[in-house]
Amino acid sequence: MAGSLIWSEQSLGDIEAIGEYISRDSPQHARRVVEEIVVTAELLASQPMMGRPVPETGSPQIREHFIYSYRLIYEIRGETIYILGVIHGRRLLESIDGRFDAG
Numbered sequence: 001m002a003g004s005l006i007w008s009e010q011s012l013g014d015i016e017a018i019g020e021y022i023s024r025d026s027p028q029h030a031r032r033v034v035e036e037i038v039v040t041a042e043l044l045a046s047q048p049m050m051g052r053p054v055p056e057t058g059s060p061q062i063r064e065h066f067i068y069s070y071r072l073i074y075e076i077r078g079e080t081i082y083i084l085g086v087i088h089g090r091r092l093l094e095s096i097d098g099r100f101d102a103g
Contacts (some may be wrong), residue, residue, distance in 0.1 A: 003079035005045040014086040018070065036067050041074070041083055048076045 016032055023030035044050065044065070046097045051065035054073060062084070071091045075082045 003045050003081055004046065005041060005081050005083065007041070007083045011083040011085050018086060021053055027052070033068055033070070037070065037072060037086055040067050041081075044072075044074060044081050044083075048074075048081055081102055 015037055018037075019030045019034045021030075022033055048063070051063035051072070051074065054064045054071075055059050055061045061076045062073065063076065064073045066072070066089065067086075071085075071087050071089055073084045073087065075084055
């Protein structure tokens, strides 16, 4: 059974920034990365446990799935998946920790 998927405004901004950054060197690669992020997020609605718990949070409900070098961070709340952010794997999670309390 597929649940619903909700993107935070910040996560949509993250994806836009990622696409813009990558497209400086390769618009084609930027499209591929953004598409993969979106497809993976849509898959989470039916397979929310496919990601691993985010080690820094200690919460089994806040999970991540890696796409290339980006962390797609999401929270499971019942049948709803909230996409909290998409950050580079080298970026500190503390830079988006305020998003965990939203919603």
